[in-house]
Amino acid sequence: xxxxxxxxxxxxxxxxxxxxxxxxxxxxxxxxxxxxxxxxxxxxxxxxxxxxxxxxxxxxxxxxxxxxxxxxxxxxxxxxxxxxxxxxxxxxxxxxxxxxxxxxxxxxxxxxxxxxxxxxxxxxxxxxxxxxxxxxxxxxxxxxxxxxxxxxxxx
Amino acid sequence: xxxxxxxxxxxxxxxxxxxxxxxxxxxxxxxxxxxxxxxxxxxxxxxxxxxxxxxxxxxxxxxxxxxxxxxxxxxxxxxxxxxxxxxxxxxxxxxxxxxxxxxxxxxxxxxxxxxxxxxxxxxxxxxxxxxxxxxxxxxxxxxxxxxxxxxxxxx
Amino acid sequence: xxxxxxxxxxxxxxxxxxxxxxxxxxxxxxxxxxxxxxxxxxxxxxxxxxxxxxxxxxxxxxxxxxxxxxxxxxxxxxxxxxxxxxxxxxxxxxxxxxxxxxxxxxxxxxxxxxxxxxxxxxxxxxxxxxxxxxxxxxxxxxxxxxxxxxxxxxx
Numbered sequence: 092x093x094x095x096x097x098x099x100x101x102x103x104x105x106x107x108x109x110x111x112x113x114x115x116x117x118x119x120x121x122x123x124x125x126x127x128x129x130x131x132x133x134x135x136x137x138x139x140x141x142x143x144x145x146x147x148x149x150x151x152x153x154x155x156x157x158x159x160x161x162x163x164x165x166x167x168x169x170x171x172x173x174x175x176x177x178x179x180x181x182x183x184x185x186x187x188x189x190x191x192x193x194x195x196x197x198x199x200x201x202x203x204x205x206x207x208x209x210x211x212x213x214x215x216x217x218x219x220x221x222x223x224x225x226x227x228x229x230x231x232x233x234x235x236x237x238x239x240x241x242x243x244x245x246x
Numbered sequence: 247x248x249x250x251x252x253x254x255x256x257x258x259x260x261x262x263x264x265x266x267x268x269x270x271x272x273x274x275x276x277x278x279x280x281x282x283x284x285x286x287x288x289x290x291x292x293x294x295x296x297x298x299x300x301x302x303x304x305x306x307x308x309x310x311x312x313x314x315x316x317x318x319x320x321x322x323x324x325x326x327x328x329x330x331x332x333x334x335x336x337x338x339x340x341x342x343x344x345x346x347x348x349x350x351x352x353x354x355x356x357x358x359x360x361x362x363x364x365x366x367x368x369x370x371x372x373x374x375x376x377x378x379x380x381x382x383x384x385x386x387x388x389x390x391x392x393x394x395x396x397x398x399x400x401x
Numbered sequence: 402x403x404x405x406x407x408x409x410x411x412x413x414x415x416x417x418x419x420x421x422x423x424x425x426x427x428x429x430x431x432x433x434x435x436x437x438x439x440x441x442x443x444x445x446x447x448x449x450x451x452x453x454x455x456x457x458x459x460x461x462x463x464x465x466x467x468x469x470x471x472x473x474x475x476x477x478x479x480x481x482x483x484x485x486x487x488x489x490x491x492x493x494x495x496x497x498x499x500x501x502x503x504x505x506x507x508x509x510x511x512x513x514x515x516x517x518x519x520x521x522x523x524x525x526x527x528x529x530x531x532x533x534x535x536x537x538x539x540x541x542x543x544x545x546x547x548x549x550x551x552x553x554x555x556x
C-alpha cells in the first residue's frame with residue numbers, strides 16, 4: 092500500500108515529505124480504539140508554512156487549492172510515519188478552517204484540493220470522506236488553511 | 247422508525263426534505279467503523295440557503311433558532327437517505343459554527359433549535375447528544391449557521 | 402484512579418470542581434459506542450467565566466495558559482461525574498477555539514496549559530492526545546477559549 096501511495100503521488104509530481112513535528116505537548120497522530128486522530132495540519136513545506144494570509148485577498152482560490160493539497164499531503168505523511176497505510180479502513184471526515192476575505196466564497200473549490208488528493212491516492216473506498224469547512228479570523232503561523240482528519244483502522 | 251420520525255416531524259408541521267447534494271468531491275454521509283459522519287449542513291430549503299448573515303445584526307435569535315432547526319432537518323434527511331433511522335444507536339456530538347455580531351450572545355438558545363428537533367424526533371435515548379458552538383467570521387454561502395453531526399450505528 | 406487523579410491535582414494546587422451544568426438542551430457528556438463525547442468546556446470557576454476577551458489584547462499568553470488549564474480541569478470534572486476515570490482508555494483529540502488579537506500567535510503555548518494537565522493527571526498513556534487549534538471572533542460569554550474533548554472508553 093505504501094508503494095501504491097508513493098507511485099500515485101509520483102504520478103502527480105508529489106513525494107511523501109517527512110511529517111511535520113509537533114509544536115507542543117501533543118501527538119501528531121493519536122491511535123486509540125481503532126481510530127487514528129491526526130492533529131491539525133498546515134501547508135508546511137520543509138518546516139515553513141508556504142501559504143499565508145487570506146483567500147480572496149493575499150491569496151487566490153488556486154493558491155488555496157494547492158494549500159489544501161499540501162495539508163492533505165502532510166496528513167498522509169503523518170499516517171505513513173505513525174500508522175501505515177495498510178492499516179487504514181477509511182477516512183472519516185475532514186474539517187477545514189480557512190482564512191478568508193469578505194465576499195470570497197470558494198470554500199468547496201479550495202477544499203477539493205485535499206479531497207481529490209485523498210481519493211486519488213488512497214483510492215475511492217479508503218479515501219472517500221465527509222467534510223466540513225469554516226472561515227475563521229486567525230490561524231497559527233498565519234496559515235491560510237488548517238486541516239483536521241480522522242481515519243478508522245482495520246479491525 | 248422512518249414512519250415514527252415522519253409522524254413526529256408532521257406533528258411539528260415539518261416534512262423530511264430531499265437531502266442537499268454535495269457541492270464538491272465528498273460524501274454527504276460517510277459510514278465507516280460503525281459511525282456515520284455527516285458533512286456540514288446549512289439552512290438549505292430547496293437548494294437555497296434561507297438564513298444568511300449575522301445573528302444580532304441581519305438576523306434575530308429567533309431566526310437563528312429556525313436556521314438551526316433547518317440544519318438539523320437536513321441532517322435527518324441525509325441520515326434517512328444514506329443510512330436509515332433504524333440503524334442509529336445514538337447521536338454523538340453536534341457542533342455549530344455561527345455568524346454573529348459583536349455583543350450578541352444567544353448561542354445556546356439558537357442551537358437549542360437543533361437540539362430540540364433531534365430529541366423530539368429521534369427520541370431521548372437516540373437523539374440526546376453533547377455539543378459545541380463557536381462564532382466565526384465567514385461561512386459558505388453566507389449561511390448564518392453550519393451544523394456538523396456524528397452518529398453511532400447499532401452493532 | 403479517582404484518588405490518583407485527585408492526588409495529582411492536589412500536587413498542583415488544584416481540586417476537581419463540580420462540573421459546569423449544561424446551558425441548553427444537551428448532555429455535558431454523551432457516552433455512546435464506547436466513546437465519551439464531552440460538550441465544549443469554558444474557563445468556568447463557580448459558574449463564572451474567569452478569562453474573557455482576546456489573547457494579545459485584554460489577556461496575555463500566560464492568562465491563556467491558565468484558561469486552557471481551567472477548561473481541561475472542567476473536562477476532568479465532567480468525566481469524573483458522568484463516566485469515571487477508571488473507564489477511560491485514552492484521550493482522543495482535543496480542539497481549542499480561542500479569541501485572539503491581530504498579530505498574536507502563541508496558540509500552541511496556550512493550549513499546552515490543557516495538554517500538560519491531561520498528561521500529568523491522567524498519565525502519559527491515557528492522557529496523551531492529538532489536537533487542533535483555531536482563532537475565532539466570538540465565543541459564548543466572551544470566554545477566551547473553548548475546549549472540546551473526546552475520550553475512548555475501555556472495552
